[in-house]
Amino acid sequence: MKERTIAVHAGLLHQTPSVSPDIVLSTTFRYRSEEISSNRYIYTRANNPNRQALETALAKLEGGSIAFAFASGMAAISAMIQTLEPSAHIILSDDVYHGTRDLIYDIFSNWGITFSSVDKTDVSQVQSALRDNTRLIWIETPSxxxxxxxxxxxxxxxxxxxxxxxxxxxxxxxxxxxxxLALGADIVMHSTTKYIGGHSDVLGGVLILPEHLKDSVGEKLHTIQHLMGAVPSPFDCWLLLRSLATMPLRVRQQAQNAEQIAIFLSTHPQIERVHYPSLDTHPQHHIAQKQMQDGFGGMLSFQVRGGKNVAAQIANNVRLITQATSLGGVETLIEHRAMVEGPRSPTPDNLLRLSVGIEDVEDIIADLEQAIERAK
Ligand SMILES: Cc1ncc(COP(=O)(O)O)c(C=O)c1O
Structure with missing residues (x-):
């Protein structure tokens, strides 16, 4: 099956004739004593038909063999780190979702986990950061x-x-x-809150593993998912599956819009720098071309002339676009990242991040144009 077909069909439950899957709210399931250790539904924290349907669909879409769904992206990241020994060392990126960095700095470092932060665009820095106890290299790309x-x-x-x-x-x-996974990575993580949810109305996270890690890492994740209990509700799984069906269509439109906005911004005299991988001015454009297919995503960021105040004014001036955090929804969002990331942020303070929606791109560009013009 091809990806649009997988997105529509892979998670369908065929328990009743209903075309839209039923939501199974029951926390507990009838069983016979001889079935207690079998692979059937017993208790919703351990497994639930809606969660299983979502996990099956996401594993298929990523070309993996098994998936573990969580109540948020952060819960998925935490579960991954909890599979490590307390003495483990992690190599992180210098540009990474600030929650991932803060989780390791503020929580896991108290449990003995150590980490190094390197610029992953330079592979030699990753090589040099290796230690005998390095157990995980965490990549976010695009970052x-x-x-x-x-x-x-x-x-x-x-x-x-x-x-x-x-x-x-x-x-x-x-x-x-x-x-x-096809490029050799071992595990894929998503905040399903973003493009998979796509409508800014549901939180979720997932980890997807290939067949060869199903028993080793998969068993650990299964235990963590069950015992730590940060699982998504049946309704959240249902919402995510519903959104998954339109995700391929949405993200292609978002990527097309993002590319046009990146071109517009890169010729604007008030804009100092645009970060979008399709631009041939992007320093890793050739790597993006090699490892991404069909588009470069719906996210972009740009640095404005005039510093933090001008950037903050632009974010306040938008009318159609919304100034809000998060990303991946159908509506375009803008945000001043350094302010949101807090005092440890390495992000330049003239940088604005745009999560491009599916609106008509001319309207988004017109809104940005007026917001930039009024900030002069
Ligand atoms: C790249 C990335 N990873 C992980 C997360 C965390 O996901 P969640 O907010 O669903 O916990 C985010 C949130 O913005 C993110 O942008």
Whole structure:
């Protein structure tokens, strides 16, 4: 099956004749004593038909063998780190979702996990950061918020030489534009809150594994999912599956819009720099072309002339676009990332991040034009 067909059909439950899947709200399921250890539904924290349907569909879309759904992207990231020994070392990126960085700095470092932060656009920095106890290399590509591109294949090779796992947060690229498992990565993570949900109304996260990690890492994740209990509700799974059906169509439109906006901004005299991987001025354009297919995603960021105040004014001046955090929804959002990321933020303070929606691109561009003009 091809990806649009998978997105529509892979998660369908055929328990009743209803075309839209039923939501199974029951927390507990009838069983006979001889069935207690079998693979059937017993208790919703352990498994639920809606969650299983979502996990099956997401695993198929990413070309994986098994998926574990969580109540948020952060819960999925936490579960991945909880599979490690307390003495493990992680290699992170200098440009990464600030929640991932803060989780490791503020929570897991208290449990003995150590980490290094490197610029993953330079593969030699990843190699030099390896230690004997490196167990995980965490990649986000395109990265949040500067859209740096890391070479997944090259970094996965380094991870494997060191017997470490290479995990890719594929939230921004989506399963439509990038397939990390096919490039050699071990595990794919998504905040399903973003493009998979697509409507800014549901939180979720997922980890997807290939067949060869199903027993080793998969068993650990299964236990963590069940015992830590950060599972999505049946309704959240139903919402995510419903949205998944239109995700391939939405993200293609978002990527087309983003590309046109990037071209508009890169010729605007008030804009200092535009970060979008399709532009041939992007420093890792050639890597993006090699490892992304069909488009470069719906996220872009840009740096404005005049510094933080002008950037903040532009974000306040928008009329059609909404100033709000998060991304991946059908509506275009803008945000000043350094303010949101807090005092540890490495993000330039003249940078604005745009999550491009599915609106008519001329309207988005007109809104940006007037917002920039009024901020002068
Ligand atoms: C790239 C990336 N990964 C993970 C997360 C965390 O996901 P959630 O907000 O669903 O916990 C986010 C949230 O913005 C993100 O942008």
């Amino acid at each position: 949040n918020p500067s859209l740096k591109i890391a070479d997944i294949q090259a970094i996965a090779d380094i991870a494997h030489q060191a017997s470490a796992l290479c995990v890719v947060d594929n939230t921004w690229a989506t399963p439509i534009f990038q397939h990390p």
